[in-house]
Amino acid sequence: MSTKNLQTHLVELEQLHPHEEVDLNHLKELIQQIASDGVLKYAIVADCKTNVILDGEHRYTALKNLGCKRIPVVYVDYNSPNIEVQAWRENYRLTKRDVIEAALSGKRLPPKTSRHMVRNSDVLVHISTIEQKVDVPLEVLKSELTYVPLETVKTAMQVDLKDTLQVYARFLKTETVDTPLVLDRKTKVLLDGYEAFQALELLSVRIVPAFKVDINKVEVKAAEGLTKEAIIKAAIEGVKLPPKSFTIMGGEVRISIPLKKLRGTERHDVKTLRVYSGSLELLLGGWPTPLVKLNSLSTNGRSVWAKLEGYNPFSNSVKDRIAWYMIKEAMEKGEFKHILYEATSTNTGIALTSVANILGAKVKLYIPMTVQRTSDIYLKVLGAKVVRLPISLTVEAISQVDAEAKAHGAAHLNQFENDANFKAHLKHTAREIDQQLTSLGLKPTCVVGGLGTSGHMSAISLYFKTKYGDEVKIVGVQPAKNEVIPGIRRIETGMKWIQWTTFDQIVDVTQREAIEAAINIARKEGLLVGLSSGAVVHAFQKIAQEKGVYVLIFPDSGYKYAEQFEKYFENEPSNGQN
Structure with a gap:
């Protein structure tokens, strides 16, 4: 019988069935010996189908007397022809069936009745x-198996x-965790099971199976001097010792815990796992x-939150929302055409072209000369036709775009006048912020955002x-006079929906202030945001009070604004150093 694949499992004592009585004198000596050693040196053997003990009744009974809850067991298939049962007494016939019936009926055989043998290379041993x-x-065998939040475990090695x-692969393949952790009860320091712990981290479990012991009552096998x-x-x-510096277990023992139990109520629906049937669904x-x-802007009395619209997938900006809503409403009204004309400073153009591509439509975009040249590259990659106009503000192109769209039979969705723009944010963006804060038990004191x-x-x-009502202050941000900040403009250039509601304050920001605030966020928060987001940060810093809940709307990421950042660093080379 090959012993190569045999494993030792930690099994609850009450699950096992001894088939023989024990010799009380030998039992007394064994209890004293195990208690003195502080460990159980060898596993016992049991049948894998019936849990009948085949060898080790005295160790089993000794552990019961010592208050243990588990015992290491090597499981075998008792029906295997490689296992034989013999009787210690002469002229006494004993069968495997006799052994099983004695164990399961509770009518145990006298001590030293059975002798189990295994065939190893044709030799019975x-x-x-x-x-x-x-x-x-023994501390491990006396301990209950508990479940501990993974993040509370402290590691020393x-x-x-x-x-x-190797452990990770075993857990993943079997969907079962078979290695217990051993923790110091008082400090939750991991004493054994380091490979298993790291494997469980990689498997993203919430809780880990662990035995808690008193480190002062176990022998730690450690490197010299440790x-x-x-x-x-x-x-x-947090000072990590070298690998394999210490252990408390002398050999491998296995448990059996379903991996899904340690992951908790993990949902496996496609929405939770972010699997999408198409780009629009994305x-x-x-x-x-x-x-x-x-956190860099928050204080003890003030929390500051950023709404990261750069997480939208097409333009990495807030404009994805309105692009879809304008096209959706046009289709619902029967006004959608497969040629779209639009004035844009970049983001709406990217978003519209992306959605149009999905629907098989073509897009022609009109962009002010003041907009960064990299925008043309992004838009051409997407297949849009780009027309540069000798104007400073996107809104100045509306009449020309409208006229050309009518002349060429194209649709001009007109982000500046299309109520789908406003409705998209009323239905989603505003409500999202409210729900997100409510989930934290918060209500906004002030919302700050740019005006485009x-x-x-x-x-x-x-x-x-x-x-x-007036419990929430609304602060709009615009470029200072004669300043250009991509994505936002001054109120006097004409804005439709601002007339429908109330703003408590409008803050002017220069391009330099916007760039420096964006750089500060990148260096303090690790978020590369656009210039209009930087303008919002600077405006917040102008109006912020010591207490309150502030929400800053970050319309996009900073990747499109390399030219502005580059020009700034050319003029301010010292600020290029972090």
């Missing part, structure tokens, strides 16, 4: 030869990733966009002013 040396501490990956106190100190201070399924706390078409900030203002 006593079954004890397959009992693996485990040296499991590094782990070789190659060793971990004390128990040093192990605890290393874990608490857009809609990505809402709500994240709301993230800006005025669609998103007007909708946000109407929503929060209607629901909370």
Whole structure:
């Protein structure tokens, strides 16, 4: 019988069935010996189908007397022809069936009745030869298996990733966790099971199976000079010892816990796992966009949150919302045409072209000369036709775009006048912010955002002013006079929806201030945001009070504005150093 694939399992004592009585004198000596050793040195053997003990009744009974709850067991198939049962007494016939019936009926055989043998390379040897040396501490065997939040476990030792990956592969393939962790009860420092712990981290479990022991009551097999106190100190201070510096188990013992149990109520529907049937579903399924706390701007009495519209998939901006809604409403009204004309400073153009591509439509875009040249490249990649106009503001192109669209039989959706713009933000963006804050038990004190078409900030203002009244302040942000900040403009250039609601304050920001605030967010929060987001940050810093809940609307990411950042660093080279 090959012992190569035999494993030792930690089994609850009450699950096992002894088939023989024990010799009380031998039992007394064994209890004293095990208690003195502080460990159980060898596993017992049991039948895998019936849990009948085949060898090790005295160890089983000794552990019961010592208050243990589990025992290491090597399981075998008792029906195997490689296992034989003999009787110690002469002229006494004993069968496997006799052994099973004695165990399961509770009518145990006298001590030293059976002798189990295994065939190893055609030689019969006593079954004890397959009992693996485990040296499991009694503290572990006395402990209940508990489930501990993974993040509460403290580690004191590094782990070789190659060793971990073997355990990881086993857990993943079987969907079962078979290795227990051992923790110090008081400090939750991991004493054994480091490869298993790292594997469970990689498998994203929430809780881990662990036995809790008193480190002072177990023998720690450690590198020379390494004390128990040093192990605890290393874990608490975060100083990791070299791999395999210590252990408390003498051999491998297995448990069996379904991996899904450790992951908790993990949902496996396609929405939770972010699987989408198409690009449009990717857009809609990505809402709500994240709301993230800006710790660099928050204080003890003030929390500051950024609504990250750069997480929209097409233009990486808030404009994805209106592009879809304008096209959707045009289709619902029967006004959609497969040629679209639009004036844009970049983001709406990218968003419209992306959605149009999905629907098989063509797009022609009109862009002011003041807009960064990289926009042309992005739009051409998407297949849009780009026309540069000698104007400073996108809104100045509306009449020309409208006339050319009519002349060529194209649709001009006109983001500056199309109420789908406003409705998209009233239905989604504003409500998302409210729901996200409510989930934290918060209500906004102030919302700060840039004014471009005025669609998103007007909708946000109407929503929060209607629901909370003057408890919520709405602050709009515009470029200072004679300044250009992509994506936002001054109120006097004409904004439709701003007339529908109330703004408590309008803050002017220069391009330099916007760029420097965006750089500050990148260096403090790790978020590369656009210039209009930087303008919002600077405006917040102008009006912020010591207390309150502030929401800053970040319309897009910063990747499109390399030219503006480059020019700034040319003029301010010292600011290029972090």
